[in-house]
Amino acid sequence: MMFWKALRQYRVKGLLILISLPALVLPTISLVYILWQGLPALNWQTLSGEGVTGFGLEHGMFGQIWGSLLLMLGANVLAAPAALGLALFFNLYANDNTQRTIFTLLHLLQSIPPIVYGLFGLFVFVHLLHLGISLLAGMIILAMIILPLLVLNALHALKAISVEQTESARSLGLNDMQLICRVWAPLAWPTMLTGQLLGMARALSETAPILFTATVFSGVLWPSSIFEPVTTLQTHIFYLAQEGGNAHVVSIAWGAATLLIALVLLFSLTALFLRRIDQHHRIS
Amino acid sequence: MILLKPGLYLITSFIALLVLAVPFFLVQASAPFWASAGIMVLTGTEWFPYEMLFGMLPAIIGSTWAILIALFIAIPCGVATAIVTTELVSSSLASATRMGMEVLAAIPSIVYGLIGLWLLLPLLQASFDLLSGHSLLAAGLILALMILPLITLMSMDALKLVSSTQREAGMSLGLSWEALLFRVLLPQAWPAIRGGILLAMGRALGETMAVMLVVGSLDRMPEPIMNVLQPAQTLTSRIGREIGEAAFGSIHFSALMACGLLLALIGLSISLFAHTRVVKA
Amino acid sequence: MPQQLNRIETVVKPVNTMEVEASRLCIDHLSLQLEGRAILSKLSTTLPATGIIALIGPSGAGKSTLLRCLNRLYEQWQGDITWAGQSIRNRDTDLLRRQIGLIGQKPAVFPCSIRDNVIFGLSRQQRRAIADEEIYKALQQAALWQEVEHRLGEPAEHLSVGQQQRLCLARALILKPDMLMLDEPTSALDPRSRDIIERSMMELGRSMPLLWVSHDLDQARRISNHILFMCDGKLIEQSDTESFFNQPKRIESREFMRWSVCDC
Numbered sequence: 158m159m160f161w162k163a164l165r166q167y168r169v170k171g172l173l174i175l176i177s178l179p180a181l182v183l184p185t186i187s188l189v190y191i192l193w194q195g196l197p198a199l200n201w202q203t204l205s206g207e208g209v210t211g212f213g214l215e216h217g218m219f220g221q222i223w224g225s226l227l228l229m230l231g232a233n234v235l236a237a238p239a240a241l242g243l244a245l246f247f248n249l250y251a252n253d254n255t256q257r258t259i260f261t262l263l264h265l266l267q268s269i270p271p272i273v274y275g276l277f278g279l280f281v282f283v284h285l286l287h288l289g290i291s292l293l294a295g296m297i298i299l300a301m302i303i304l305p306l307l308v309l310n311a312l313h314a315l316k317a318i319s320v321e322q323t324e325s326a327r328s329l330g331l332n333d334m335q336l337i338c339r340v341w342a343p344l345a346w347p348t349m350l351t352g353q354l355l356g357m358a359r360a361l362s363e364t365a366p367i368l369f370t371a372t373v374f375s376g377v378l379w380p381s382s383i384f385e386p387v388t389t390l391q392t393h394i395f396y397l398a399q400e401g402g403n404a405h406v407v408s409i410a411w412g413a414a415t416l417l418i419a420l421v422l423l424f425s426l427t428a429l430f431l432r433r434i435d436q437h438h439r440i441s
Numbered sequence: 442m443i444l445l446k447p448g449l450y451l452i453t454s455f456i457a458l459l460v461l462a463v464p465f466f467l468v469q470a471s472a473p474f475w476a477s478a479g480i481m482v483l484t485g486t487e488w489f490p491y492e493m494l495f496g497m498l499p500a501i502i503g504s505t506w507a508i509l510i511a512l513f514i515a516i517p518c519g520v521a522t523a524i525v526t527t528e529l530v531s532s533s534l535a536s537a538t539r540m541g542m543e544v545l546a547a548i549p550s551i552v553y554g555l556i557g558l559w560l561l562l563p564l565l566q567a568s569f570d571l572l573s574g575h576s577l578l579a580a581g582l583i584l585a586l587m588i589l590p591l592i593t594l595m596s597m598d599a600l601k602l603v604s605s606t607q608r609e610a611g612m613s614l615g616l617s618w619e620a621l622l623f624r625v626l627l628p629q630a631w632p633a634i635r636g637g638i639l640l641a642m643g644r645a646l647g648e649t650m651a652v653m654l655v656v657g658s659l660d661r662m663p664e665p666i667m668n669v670l671q672p673a674q675t676l677t678s679r680i681g682r683e684i685g686e687a688a689f690g691s692i693h694f695s696a697l698m699a700c701g702l703l704l705a706l707i708g709l710s711i712s713l714f715a716h717t718r719v720v721k722a
Numbered sequence: 723m724p725q726q727l728n729r730i731e732t733v734v735k736p737v738n739t740m741e742v743e744a745s746r747l748c749i750d751h752l753s754l755q756l757e758g759r760a761i762l763s764k765l766s767t768t769l770p771a772t773g774i775i776a777l778i779g780p781s782g783a784g785k786s787t788l789l790r791c792l793n794r795l796y797e798q799w800q801g802d803i804t805w806a807g808q809s810i811r812n813r814d815t816d817l818l819r820r821q822i823g824l825i826g827q828k829p830a831v832f833p834c835s836i837r838d839n840v841i842f843g844l845s846r847q848q849r850r851a852i853a854d855e856e857i858y859k860a861l862q863q864a865a866l867w868q869e870v871e872h873r874l875g876e877p878a879e880h881l882s883v884g885q886q887q888r889l890c891l892a893r894a895l896i897l898k899p900d901m902l903m904l905d906e907p908t909s910a911l912d913p914r915s916r917d918i919i920e921r922s923m924m925e926l927g928r929s930m931p932l933l934w935v936s937h938d939l940d941q942a943r944r945i946s947n948h949i950l951f952m953c954d955g956k957l958i959e960q961s962d963t964e965s966f967f968n969q970p971k972r973i974e975s976r977e978f979m980r981w982s983v984c985d986c
């Protein structure tokens with residue numbers, strides 16, 4: 158009896174560990190593989206493109222990094238006020254029904270695949286509004302993609318503020334603006350900042366929606382206005398992967414991938430770090 | 442101060458307008474296609490834009506297979522990982538796993554595409570003796586790797602949220618480790634785990650770059666239908682491949698918009714399903 | 723309360739009541755550190771074989787922790803605990819926990835029907851073969867039968883908190899435990915539910931030992947046959963209820979009864 162029980166216990170645990178092994182092993186392998194391939198490729202020559210020809214490599218990567226960052230910043234600058242505004246509206250003026258509708262709509266928006274936003278942007282901004290393949294079109298599309306994330310995060314931040322604090326501020330006679338600036342803002346900003354950083358990481362890693370609305374393969378180093386196309390790291394990796402074959406191209410692609418991951422992780426890990434500090438702060 | 446209320450109303454209505462604009466323009470852009478080809482293209486098996494054949498079925502089947510393969514691998518693996526990390530190993534190992542999963546979740550999809558293209562495809566090619574390795578299986582495997590962190594993280598959160606009083610109550614009744622897991626923890630964490638699975642499904646559905654690089658972009662029905670080792674096409678990879686060549690205003694362009702509309706509708710119904718089930722529970 | 727405490731009763735009690743009765747659970751120099759802090763230190767005692775044993779003391783004294791050591795929810799203690807002459811370290815954990823039931827402060831019912839909750843702790847075969855009389859008996863012992871007789875299939879969450887707590891009792895009792903531990907089982911309840919539980923527990927205490935953590939001195943005096951007084955992880959005083967309240971041996975006990983605090 159005891160023996161069978163021990164065997165059974167061992168069997169279930171063993172099976173679970175066995176099934177979970179790929180999840181513990183594969184990610185490590187992938188990450189190590191990327192770094193192993195990518196780190197050697199990152200040197201001054203590939204970054205600056207000196208003495209390299211073909212495949213759009215002659216300009217190096219600075220232009221692409223710049224393009225990626227521009228798109229990311231633009232998307233966040235466009236989306237942040239909208240998200241903040243909607244979150245404040247939700248908390249100040251929306252009744253229960255409106256709140257439920259907004260909530261449902263946000264979840265629905267989040268469930269539309271990014272490439273569909275790309276198609277929408279291609280049709281409306283690039284063609285109907287004659288923006289052409291441009292930085293601006295890409296910014297707006299990315300802004301739409303990260304908007305639900307930012308709003309939900311802002312709602313979360315405001316929800317974490319206790320009702321008592323809001324009520325006592327109200328009973329002291331604070332108006333809406335004072336309530337926002339003097340009670341909500343100081344309490345909610347760490348979570349808001351976390352959300353913004355996550356939005357940046359998200360905007361940096363989206364590739365498909367900007368592939369045919371904002372970027373070109375090569376020929377642009379520094380866009381002179383927001384109505385011009387750009388080159389970005391993420392789409393450049395894609396083009397290189399398409400060309401394939403040439404060992405030099407492959408190694409440059411891994412290098413660019415490593416660089417992109419480093420940029421994305423810079424934002425998302427800072428966000429996670431902030432969140433952890435915030436939680437810790439709140440508990441103690 | 443006076444501007445606050447109208448300002449917020451303005452922002453909200455602007456966003457609402459944008460939300461309405463997405464389905465409206467998708468329908469408008471794809472309308473010429475629906476008008477010329479009819480709803481029956483959904484079951485058509487031939488897609489040759491230059492001969493005006495726009496059968497959607499191969500890509501729909503392709504997307505379905507890729508998602509099913511991904512879920513088939515990622516669900517057991519992710520949930521088991523969550524159980525092992527939250528219930529079996531020390532908390533420091535658990536937070537290390539969590540950290541690793543969060544890093545993985547942050548890796549852009551294009552990078553997964555590179556892994557698929559230059560690591561997975563040669564492996565598949567060698568082990569199944571294929572021409573190039575481009576296949577639905579490759580797409581499914583790379584999608585599995587991409588949604589694994591999502592399912593694992595959501596399941597970990599779900600298991601952690603089962604209250605300690607419930608745990609203690611189960612343990613004081615002398616439930617064994619498995620009984621506690623299968624009768625107390627998993628049933629209570631299941632709604633949240635299911636939410637994570639549906640979210641992952643939506644992610645897999647809309648994933649474009651990685652799939653596009655490994656799926657082979659060959660628009661024909663798998664022969665036989667269970668064959669996932671052939672090059673094939675998914676809805677997203679078709680859009681990504683062809684939108685650059687389709688001229689604005691052509692039926693081809695409109696057909697790709699219709700693919701986008703289809704993607705949006707499937708995504709929305711997954712989300713609605715998740716939402717109603719959660720509200721009911 | 724003060725007048726109760728000052729009331730002098732002269733009842734002659736047998737000397738060393740505790741040792742006369744056959745003991746089942748012995749704790750020997752039990753110590754426990756959690757996160758570097760000593761929660762229990764060198765606690766030794768022997769519990770009587772029947773009756774309600776009230777475990778009292780200021781909050782943070784380690785009362786709840788002690789209960790969780792006895793059914794091995796905490797395992798990292800030093801010293802020894804023996805149950806019917808055998809160290810509980812050598813026993814099967816799951817079996818031990820079925821023999822020593824634990825009722826928590828707040829009822830934790832599982833999200834299933836009332837009936838399923840009652841039989842939750844049984845094995846699959848037992849659940850399938852369970853006779854309705856068993857369920858009836860357990861619910862009757864927990865004084866819940868009359869209220870749920872016709873609604874056994876309803877979700878347990880529909881019950882009031884007091885009823886849920888009694889459901890937890892029934893759930894533990896159907897396992898036929900040799901001993902019950904109750905961790906402030908009535909602190910979250912209304913007075914009426916408290917009375918019902920107290921009455922049924924006093925009935926139950928005739929046949930098995932009940933280790934009852936209470937922060938309410940009145941309640942301890944009302945229900946218990948024995949008192950264990952703990953403070954700061956140490957056992958300060960152990961005696962039968964009457965002599966504890968009438969002639970406390972230790973100055974800390976006296977202080978605690980007067981001001982509900984003590985400085986140990």
